[in-house]
Amino acid sequence: MNAAQAANTMKGVFMRTIVQKSYRKAFAILLAVFVALAMVPGTAQAASYTPVQPDTTGAITITGISAGDTVKAYRIVETTYNKTANTLTSAFPAGSNFGITFADYSKLASDSAGMKAAADKIAAVATGVGGLTPATVTATSAEATFTNLAMGQYLIAVSPQASSGVVFQNTIVSLVPAANVDNTYTLTDATIEIKSSKVTIDKKADGKDQVDEYALGDVIPFTITATVPSYPENATNTKFVIGDTLSGGLTFKKDVTVKIGTGNEALPANAFTLVQNDDGFTYTLKDYSLIKQYAGQNITLTYSATVNEAANVTNPETNTAKIEFANNPYDSNSSDIITDKVVVTTYGVYLLKVDGSNQTKLSGAEFTLYKEDAGGIAVAGITPPVRAVKVMATGADGIAQCDDLGIGTYYLKETKAPAGYLLSDTVTTVTFTANTVESTGALAKYYNAGTITNAKTPLLPQTGGEGTLTLTLSGLILITTAAGLAVWSHRKRKGL
Template identity: 30%
Template sequence: MKTIKRSIAFVLAMILTLAMSVTVFAEGEGAKNTFTIKVNEAKAGHTYEAYQILKGDLSKSQTTLSNVDWGTGIQKDKQTDLEPNKDAKAYAEKLSGMQSNSSDLKAEAQKIASALSATVAGSVSVTQDNAEAEITGLEPGYYLIKDKDGSLTGDEAYTEYILNIVADTTITPKTDVPSVEKKVKDTNDTTGDTTEWQDSADYDIGDDVPFQLTATLPANVESYKSYYLKFDDTLSQGLDFKEKTVTVKLGDKDVKEFFKINYDAASKKLTFTCDNILKEGFEAKNGEKIVVEYKATLNEHAVIGSEGNPNKVKLEFSNNPNKGGEGDKGETPEDTVIVFTYKVVINKVDEKNEALDGAEFTLYKKIKDKNGNLEDKEIKAVISGDKNDIFTFSGLDDGDYVLKETKTPDGYNTANDIKFTIKADHSIESDAPELNSLSGDKVTGNIILTPNKTEGSLSTPVQNLKGSVLPSTGGAGRVAIYVIGAILVLGGGIVLVTKKRVR
């Protein structure tokens, strides 16, 4: 998170109407001399400062401020910027006539901020969220409360308050920032089932992967005059953005026309930028959601295995309502989703489990079409090994597969078709999604699929057995002929002997 070193968020509120009374109080008459501001729901990292705008004498009933004069928090040469005649009482009456949280009062707060001196009447630094924080020792008068310059981190927004201090008071800082999340849907091609939006998915290389970016606007976005918002999205090298698939909506309203879309294919940087989501026609409201959806194609550069293909998004946003939303900007933390893909490795071996050359394989994936019928999608193999005996099918997701031997080594029997299922478990809801497990279940065939989650691989040997051996020339076949001939000769001899005896 980068440190925001920009202007302040200002706070000013009017409660009492200044009277023309000349009532004063003396010490010992029961009136307090100093007061305390308690900061409710204080946020860690904030330093709240109080600047005295006007001062005066507070009545014992704490209802009247008299003898009003300029406070230590206003530069003397800036008093005329607030009140042309430098009349502190007249300026107090002007402030008293403004309604709390009105646009007039907010505009006046900005004028006061530009007239502040370097004198801080009191401050408190907060190190823990919701801790009790107090600004003490404040004299009666009107105060502007602001965040100290440079005290905020990148994902914070400046506070917006209006307050007059004439007694012990509790304030609740009105500050809020947007949030963003990125999601992906997962589809099983074999079953045709698609999940809801989640934090990880697996796909085949060549598939179009659907992504969703959701920005939830702050609860005080309407306090800004304009509000800048940019989705800063980073794809992995294994994904190619498809611009024609983009939709941008505010609820049911199509607001794509208000966003400038920019994509750098080299860096894989994708941005959706709107200079002012409050402009006419867009008119975003407090707490609403802006949803961007698009698709990206998983390409041949996709990382296979548990490292996966991470994709991140963050928001850049206006964070100072007191400046109208212009200039100062904050940045949310990144949100990450991951797309996984796997591979199947076939090792061709003979009856001795030694590498065997001369085979060819084709892998088919079972895919359900629009009519609910299963069709075969052919997947090409990359062949390697000393004897061209290793067949690698890369870029696969979960589903049912059939491996066919389409060419058999000479003298060997063709292997039966092998059917198996790839199964994977990965994080559905997680700030750091990961591949939990990878397995392959045999349906038919003589295989054992060994998983390697890190490499994203399922490996198995496929064995070919030799065919029946035919007799060679001059071998057993000729011996059999000789034996038959000998039997015939002997048989003929017996017949001749028999005939002679009969004579």
């Protein structure tokens, strides 16, 4: 390589180095500009919000409710925007006394126990007589929305629709502007789910919603399981009454016992009052403070009733228990009623009693109805041990019937015959299952045990009949013969 070529090579290397350094420097400058631009709010970001004005309003959407619930929003904190000073000020409404200073209230964290207690205090005043005037919405779905609300904080109070079994928690929602990076304020609409506690009732007969295995004289065990409601510490309405009125076919045994909580504990004697009547009971809360620790847990009442002769086959015994409770803990006129029922179904049996020779319908016959019972007695003609359930008597139509039977096997045996008839030794077996075929006509839903006949009692010969004449002639012959023998014997002794 000569001197000229070497010089050109060195020149090329030098130029490439300069270009590469220029590229790197240019890339670094562009990167710095890009980062700087990214950190500066642009016109698009500034346009994403609208700064508040003194008259700016917003909306609050409430969820966790049901169609038909009445929702009220009380403005408990008034927030004001001063446009000139570009400042926000907040305070309780003038003249209000919520039992807490605004300074102390402002220090409370959202969803804290202190905030919940404050909400309860404020609710007692704001929703009471002479309190604040709320905005009101009736929900048409699972949510409700308030619009055109002035800036501030709102207490949300929900009055549930009837028979919903719900007690809603007092909730405070903030509709206060937030500061932006450019020292303006923006108001954002709020959405909140209202918390609630559910009051429930569940009545069972022998652990079931429907029973059909109990007959006349049987004792049915019942339970009512109810949820203890959750009321605020300062609630003025804590009504909670559990009651049951039994139907006519059941005789109440007045034996209510009560347990509470997961450990089935006995309740303090002065927490409730119990009134037991002939047909049912009421169990009324006296002092909520004695059971408040069980809020959300169960209270269980057990009792029993006996099936009586008023039980009706065609009209099952429908027994409904109820709870009446305060669904607004600050309104003494506010309450709700929820119910639950059980059905006691009984079966019936009937038979027809007739003369075995001419099918004449017979009254005055009595049949004893027996039911299988391992601890029962022995009865002639019936194999298993049984107990007597009922005595059925036939009327002028020859029909005897019974309405008060549960599923199982029964035996019908005549224990008194109609006058002038022999007692039948027929034993009729009747079995009821859940699918027992019903009869038709006037005795629909009764089991037809069939027709049972009787034979007449053999009669003595009647006066003036052939039997009487035969006996009379026989008697005269015997008398005459006896008289003749007596005369002959007398004359023989005299030697005549």
